[in-house]
Amino acid sequence: MSTQTSAPASLRPVPEDWQSALCVVAHPDDIEYGSSAAVARWTSQGKTVVYALVTSGEAGIDALAPEQAGPLREDEERRSAAVVGVDIVEFLGFPDGMLEYGLPLRRAITAVIRRYRPDVVVTANFRESFGGVMLNQRDHIDTGWAVIDAVRDAANRWIFRDLLAEGLEPWGGVRAVLVGGSPQATHGVDTTGFLDRGVDSLKEHRAYLDGLGNPDFDVAEFLEGFARQAGTRLGTKYAAAFELFPFAEF
Numbered sequence: 001m002s003t004q005t006s007a008p009a010s011l012r013p014v015p016e017d018w019q020s021a022l023c024v025v026a027h028p029d030d031i032e033y034g035s036s037a038a039v040a041r042w043t044s045q046g047k048t049v050v051y052a053l054v055t056s057g058e059a060g061i062d063a064l065a066p067e068q069a070g071p072l073r074e075d076e077e078r079r080s081a082a083v084v085g086v087d088i089v090e091f092l093g094f095p096d097g098m099l100e101y102g103l104p105l106r107r108a109i110t111a112v113i114r115r116y117r118p119d120v121v122v123t124a125n126f127r128e129s130f131g132g133v134m135l136n137q138r139d140h141i142d143t144g145w146a147v148i149d150a151v152r153d154a155a156n157r158w159i160f161r162d163l164l165a166e167g168l169e170p171w172g173g174v175r176a177v178l179v180g181g182s183p184q185a186t187h188g189v190d191t192t193g194f195l196d197r198g199v200d201s202l203k204e205h206r207a208y209l210d211g212l213g214n215p216d217f218d219v220a221e222f223l224e225g226f227a228r229q230a231g232t233r234l235g236t237k238y239a240a241a242f243e244l245f246p247f248a249e250f
Helices: 036-042 068-081 103-116 139-155 195-203 204-213 219-234
Strands: 020-023 048-053 087-092 119-126 176-180 186-189 239-246
Touching: 020 036, 020 103, 020 139, 036 048, 036 068, 036 195, 036 219, 036 239, 048 103, 068 087, 068 195, 068 204, 103 139, 119 139, 186 195, 186 219, 195 204, 195 219, 204 219, 219 239
Parallel strands: 020 048, 020 119, 048 087, 119 176
Antiparallel strands: 176 239, 186 239
16 A cells, blocks of 8 residues: 655645735734735735734733733734735734634624725635644634635625614625635745745744743744745745635636
8 A cells, every 4th residue: 555645736826916905814923924925025016905803812922911912912913014014904802712703703804894895805724723733723713714704794785784884885896815824725925035024024923922932933944944835836936825715706
């Protein structure tokens, strides 16, 4: 019986004939673990990218009470976003570590989609694991599925009808959802020439990284390893990998 394993499938390039993206993830630093280098590429092309964080990551630093950690992590995320050319960062105020998939979460994400009316929505891996190596967090899983549903909700005027009273008209212009770091990645973005900015964006999360208690963790080495793997599959030096869910021609 053969024990030979097949090589990972090649990645197709993410189409880039669009102008605006909204990144919706559970925590500060979720975008920075791989996707922010792609964001740096997109903003360099003149695209508009907005960040919406479902929580403030307030439960993420063991040595700091949530009341201290939340504002600190919000500041780190704003600085991180600025490194890759993102000026608008919103925090939706849900509790870190205690997210629940449901109507309140869907409504909040629907509202932010209608407000910014993006062509593309980006989120983080919501599969059960990271390639079978490490189990995923419930916050990531619930946020990702809520994003998928909220894209549909944003286009339907009869769902969350109270948003109409807030002036948030339906938006059916989302062409695709890109899921960064998915073990079922199908597409990639060439981040050659932008990886350093992605690394620098993650380094802005200094309090969080220090709180992990691993002084030997090398941000550049960590991100470069994954970027090289994705680049090999895309046919470039470096890349960010995404699972792509189309909602229109893309």
